Amino acid sequence: MSEPLDLSLRGQAAAIAGGEVDPAELLEAALGRIAERNPALNAVVETFPERSREMLAAAPEGPLHGVPVVVKDEWPLPWRAQRFGAADMLASPAPGESGPYRALRDAGAVIVGVGNMHELGASSTGSISVYGPARNPWNTERCPGGSSSGPAAAVAARLVAGAVGADGIGSIRYPAAYCGLTGLKPTFGRSAMAGHHMADVSTTIVSGPLCADAGDCRLLASALFGEELREGEPRGLRIGVIRADISEDVAPAVREACEAAIEDLRRETGGEVREIELPELPAATLATVLIANSESLGGITPERLNHLDPELSPIGRGLLKYRVLLPAVATVKSQQVRAIARRTLAAVFEGVDVIAWPTVPAVAPPLEAPIVELPSGTLTADEANVRGGALANLTGIPAVSVPVGSAEGLPVALQLQAAWGRDELLLDAAEAIERANGRRWVEATPPPARGAEALEA
Amino acid sequence: MEGSTSADDFIPAGLAAYGIEADEIELAVIRAAHQTFWPPILELLALDTSQAPAEPSPDLSQAPPSR
Numbered sequence: 001m002s003e004p005l006d007l008s009l010r011g012q013a014a015a016i017a018g019g020e021v022d023p024a025e026l027l028e029a030a031l032g033r034i035a036e037r038n039p040a041l042n043a044v045v046e047t048f049p050e051r052s053r054e055m056l057a058a059a060p061e062g063p064l065h066g067v068p069v070v071v072k073d074e075w076p077l078p079w080r081a082q083r084f085g086a087a088d089m090l091a092s093p094a095p096g097e098s099g100p101y102r103a104l105r106d107a108g109a110v111i112v113g114v115g116n117m118h119e120l121g122a123s124s125t126g127s128i129s130v131y132g133p134a135r136n137p138w139n140t141e142r143c144p145g146g147s148s149s150g151p152a153a154a155v156a157a158r159l160v161a162g163a164v165g166a167d168g169i170g171s172i173r174y175p176a177a178y179c180g181l182t183g184l185k186p187t188f189g190r191s192a193m194a195g196h197h198m199a200d201v202s203t204t205i206v207s208g209p210l211c212a213d214a215g216d217c218r219l220l221a222s223a224l225f226g227e228e229l230r231e232g233e234p235r236g237l238r239i240g241v242i243r244a245d246i247s248e249d250v251a252p253a254v255r256e257a258c259e260a261a262i263e264d265l266r267r268e269t270g271g272e273v274r275e276i277e278l279p280e281l282p283a284a285t286l287a288t289v290l291i292a293n294s295e296s297l298g299g300i301t302p303e304r305l306n307h308l309d310p311e312l313s314p315i316g317r318g319l320l321k322y323r324v325l326l327p328a329v330a331t332v333k334s335q336q337v338r339a340i341a342r343r344t345l346a347a348v349f350e351g352v353d354v355i356a357w358p359t360v361p362a363v364a365p366p367l368e369a370p371i372v373e374l375p376s377g378t379l380t381a382d383e384a385n386v387r388g389g390a391l392a393n394l395t396g397i398p399a400v401s402v403p404v405g406s407a408e409g410l411p412v413a414l415q416l417q418a419a420w421g422r423d424e425l426l427l428d429a430a431e432a433i434e435r436a437n438g439r440r441w442v443e444a445t446p447p448p449a450r451g452a453e454a455l456e457a
Numbered sequence: 458m459e460g461s462t463s464a465d466d467f468i469p470a471g472l473a474a475y476g477i478e479a480d481e482i483e484l485a486v487i488r489a490a491h492q493t494f495w496p497p498i499l500e501l502l503a504l505d506t507s508q509a510p511a512e513p514s515p516d517l518s519q520a521p522p523s524r
Contacts, residue, residue: 189518203517283504286497302475318486321479325471325491330498337501339512339521346520383493396517420519 005029006449009067009161009216016066023066023110027056030068030112034159037448040140043153044070044113045131051079056110064223065108070115070154070163074147075100075207076195077111084197085117085129085147087311090299090320091197099192099199100164100207100224107223115163116150119316123147124174124360124385125370128313133367136178137446138410142364143381145175151210152179157448161211162220166196168205168292170389173401173415176210177359180403180411180444182430183210184217187420188396191224204292204393213442214402214430221423232428237271240352242278246387249376250361257405257412258358264404264436265356265429276348276355281391284341287334288390293323294331300324342395349419354429356416359401360385363410392417400426402433403441411441464491 004012004021015021031049038044052068059065076082078101081093104111116134118126126149127133134149136142137157144153148165152175155163165172167185176183191207193199209220222229239262241247248255266273278284305324308317348355361384362372370381392399397417405412414433418426434442468487472479479487512521 302477306478314482318483322487322490336506336509339510342521
């Protein structure tokens with residue numbers, strides 16, 4: 001058997017269940033690997049070995065019994081309040097049993113560490129954090145993606161085989177894309193959300209898994225959903241594509257890899273590609289940003305904004321204050337755009353099963369300057385990435401990011417979106433792509449996952 | 458559409474109206490954000506949504522109810 005930590009999430013679960021791997025040894029190995037590899041990555045911001053050992057000692061014989069996982073710094077744990085990657089998150093965080101914690105505990109998993117994240121969840125890059133940024137295992141000078149930066153970097157570097165993130169505007173899918181992982185943004189309301197500091201007000205945020213492949217996402221998502229996501233066999237899949245900026249204003253290598261993956265998916269499922277139109281997409285993107293930003297304003301007072309923790313980044317402080325200036329009428333209009341977009345999507349999904357476009361239009365940009373070059377010109381990575389990620393959060397539909405190629409030594413990813421509640425279909429389709437390309441991209445590993453020598457080379 | 462050049466007035470006046478203080482760096486961040494967001498916000502406001510379907514308190518876990 002290869003190193004147990006290098007097994008897939010379901011491989012680890014099966015090996016423990018079959019008595020081939022001692023979960024206590026696996027936990028110590030994970031802690032050891034974090035100690036060894038994490039300093040170069042800053043993916044995991046805190047471990048708590050005694051708590052993890054206690055969790056293992058009490059773990060039920062669930063589907064993830066004894067399997068180490070990481071959770072994003074957005075979810076409270078009974079022994080640790082979330083920090084949201086920030087020196088000041090405006091809310092008053094407190095330790096507690098968040099939904100993902102309960103789901104993992106009840107499935108028998110062991111939380112081995114907390115994953116880094118972009119400050120206040122406010123970027124697709126992961127370039128700013130109170131802990132310092134996490135680094136992309138494929139190239140530590142590049143962005144890991146955000147805001148679930150640490151969970152993605154931790155899984156990509158094989159510190160653990162699975163991690164739980166959160167996705168308010170693409171925050172699972174962007175880091176999955178940048179780090180070469182599979183990341184699922186579930187249908188709104190389907191995955192565990194209790195305990196999140198915005199659980200009662202957010203209409204965009206969901207918890208979800210980041211893993212190497214779709215099979216592992218299926219296992220971890222089943223725990224988060226509290227129901228088994230059954231495997232299916234997509235046949236005659238109708239794949240919707242859009243001939244517009246979202247698919248065409250992308251780096252040439254990304255476009256080529258995504259088009260090849262769409263063709264792989266069509267061929268593997270005996271399906272067909274259909275052109276669709278989503279004329280509301282640009283307005284929907286802005287609407288998502290406005291809604292998500294206004295939903296976090298409830299607890300803010302001018303007085304509080306005048307007393308932000310000075311350790312909060314200047315960008316974080318400035319953006320928080322700017323939110324107050326956003327006109328309410330634009331948020332109202334955004335809700336109308338949401339209604340239009342939902343109705344349009346409902347009609348589109350009568351004619352196609354999935355919609356496919358690149359998760360992000362370019363590979364991970366440098367941490368020092370998160371900008372990307374597209375055919376239309378130079379954009380900040382956030383401006384470019386939000387175009388592909390926002391629609392699912394606005395409308396509630398599920399989406400998955402699937403690794404489908406490589407450019408500049410960095411991963412390239414395709415996003416698939418499906419109708420409400422069809423999360424299983426997305427994982428089936430992702431597995432069809434994996435089969436079609438011989439699992440080449442889900443099994444590709446970055447230098448840190450190949451051992452210390454590679455890190456030094 | 459005109460309007461995006463009024464940031465120099467709008468930002469300090471808006472913050473002052475709320476009694477919110479901002480240092481020079483924060484103001485630079487806010488100006489950059491405004492430059493990015495304001496033109497599309499104006500486009501959004503100009504959209505005719507009078508025919509938009511009403512979906513108050515939508516159930517985002519499901520498709521919208523058919524009309």
